[in-house]
Amino acid sequence: MLTLYGDLDSGNVYKVRLLLAQLGIRYRRVDTTQNRGEPGSAAFRKINPIGKIPTLVFDDGRVLSESGAILFYFAAGTPFLPADRWDQANVLRWMFFEQYSHEPYIAVNRHWLLHLPEAERAGLAGRIADNYARGEQALAVMAQHLAGNDWLAAGRYTIADIALYAYTHTAAEGGFDLRRHAAIGAWLARVRAQPSHIPQMRQEEGVPVVQWPG
Amino acid sequence: MLTLYGDLDSGNVYKVRLLLAQLGIRYRRVDTTQNRGEPGSAAFRKINPIGKIPTLVFDDGRVLSESGAILFYFAAGTPFLPADRWDQANVLRWMFFEQYSHEPYIAVNRHWLLHLPEAERAGLAGRIADNYARGEQALAVMAQHLAGNDWLAAGRYTIADIALYAYTHTAAEGGFDLRRHAAIGAWLARVRAQPSHIPQMRQEEGVPVVQWPG
Numbered sequence: 001m002l003t004l005y006g007d008l009d010s011g012n013v014y015k016v017r018l019l020l021a022q023l024g025i026r027y028r029r030v031d032t033t034q035n036r037g038e039p040g041s042a043a044f045r046k047i048n049p050i051g052k053i054p055t056l057v058f059d060d061g062r063v064l065s066e067s068g069a070i071l072f073y074f075a076a077g078t079p080f081l082p083a084d085r086w087d088q089a090n091v092l093r094w095m096f097f098e099q100y101s102h103e104p105y106i107a108v109n110r111h112w113l114l115h116l117p118e119a120e121r122a123g124l125a126g127r128i129a130d131n132y133a134r135g136e137q138a139l140a141v142m143a144q145h146l147a148g149n150d151w152l153a154a155g156r157y158t159i160a161d162i163a164l165y166a167y168t169h170t171a172a173e174g175g176f177d178l179r180r181h182a183a184i185g186a187w188l189a190r191v192r193a194q195p196s197h198i199p200q201m202r203q204e205e206g207v208p209v210v211q212w213p214g
Numbered sequence: 215m216l217t218l219y220g221d222l223d224s225g226n227v228y229k230v231r232l233l234l235a236q237l238g239i240r241y242r243r244v245d246t247t248q249n250r251g252e253p254g255s256a257a258f259r260k261i262n263p264i265g266k267i268p269t270l271v272f273d274d275g276r277v278l279s280e281s282g283a284i285l286f287y288f289a290a291g292t293p294f295l296p297a298d299r300w301d302q303a304n305v306l307r308w309m310f311f312e313q314y315s316h317e318p319y320i321a322v323n324r325h326w327l328l329h330l331p332e333a334e335r336a337g338l339a340g341r342i343a344d345n346y347a348r349g350e351q352a353l354a355v356m357a358q359h360l361a362g363n364d365w366l367a368a369g370r371y372t373i374a375d376i377a378l379y380a381y382t383h384t385a386a387e388g389g390f391d392l393r394r395h396a397a398i399g400a401w402l403a404r405v406r407a408q409p410s411h412i413p414q415m416r417q418e419e420g421v422p423v424v425q426w427p428g
């Protein structure tokens with residue numbers, strides 16, 4: 001059975017869980033968490049040298065990583081990734097935007113606020129403030145687009161929405177106030193209303209879970 | 215005519231220039247540089263709210279940004295992006311890896327070492343050291359893969375190689391010693407030997423260039 005390495009806390013893993021749930025694809029999950037340093041371990045790097053979650057292993061032993069690449073692979077040929085080349089480029093545009101201009105600020109501040117001891121966090125005050133400013137800029141770009149569009153790309157719910165939803169819907173945990181961006185709140189509600197939507201922090205039924213190393 | 219906003223110094227812009235050159239696609243370039251803060255200006259954000267280069271504007275007014283999305287758009291249907299779904303996912307895997315685990319360390323250290331006054335750089339010593347460690351890890355992942363493969367994905371020269379070449383071939387300017395990774399040096403030479411390769415820092419002939427705002 002398809003095996004997903006990753007934990008509930010990771011938004012990047014959640015993207016994959018959400019798409020697999022909405023496509024009805026069965027898999028097992030090996031609970032592997034950054035909070036215990038597991039993805040960076042030598043044992044994990046034998047599976048994926050990049051040392052990051054999510055990592056997906058297929059029945060035939062093939063390995064795929066990078067949430068964006070995994071989303072693309074499973075969405076290809078489904079309504080979650082329209083076939084038109086311009087639409088696909090725009091879906092990818094938002095997915096690259098997320099990994100480069102959104103996640104490094106919004107997800108990182110969430111991680112630091114949720115998981116770092118206060119003393120350690122104090123030493124990062126400058127970087128947290130810088131991340132806040134850059135994260136707010138990313139949210140403003142999303143809000144501007146969503147003020148005139150129901151979805152991020154291709155005029156429909158796609159993996160671009162899944163990719164951006166993951167760390168946007170928990171942005172408040174990183175100190176971001178989404179009430180400043182009404183269009184984002186309305187879009188989050190539209191995403192949540194999609195068929196077979198699953199929440200991030202509760203493991204949905206039917207997915208066998210074992211602890212790392214599995 | 216297709217208009218590319220960006221400068222010679224940006225590796226992300228170079229990726230697009232390199233692919234367009236190899237595809238023989240004509241365009242003009244509006245020299246727009248981060249070093250003068252132009253992409254973040256209000257005037258530029260009217261073209262692309264994300265405020266980053268490269269930004270591409272088509273004859274009909276459509277706008278595309280994010281180097282990875284631009285590469286995908288132009289490579290689709292050409293040998294630079296094989297049509298197979300698994301191959302495409304692996305091409306994208308390396309492109310997401312580049313934007314998330316390579317560029318933020320290797321390109322940022324290059325930018326700081328090339329362009330920041332020494333006094334300002336001294337205040338960033340901790341981050342430069344951290345970037346160095348993470349950038350070295352990214353290079354090690356590439357080297358491990360390239361020790362057994364001529365190309366990053368799909369068994370051939372693709373936009374994954376273009377995407378990784380851009381900031382890898384100038385990594386020494388960011389303080390990275392590529393002599394530690396022989397497989398990377400050999401791969402850089404293979405990329406340079408591809409037909410219609412262009413160097414980064416010299417504008418190739420035949421591309422009209424005007425200064426921002428164009």
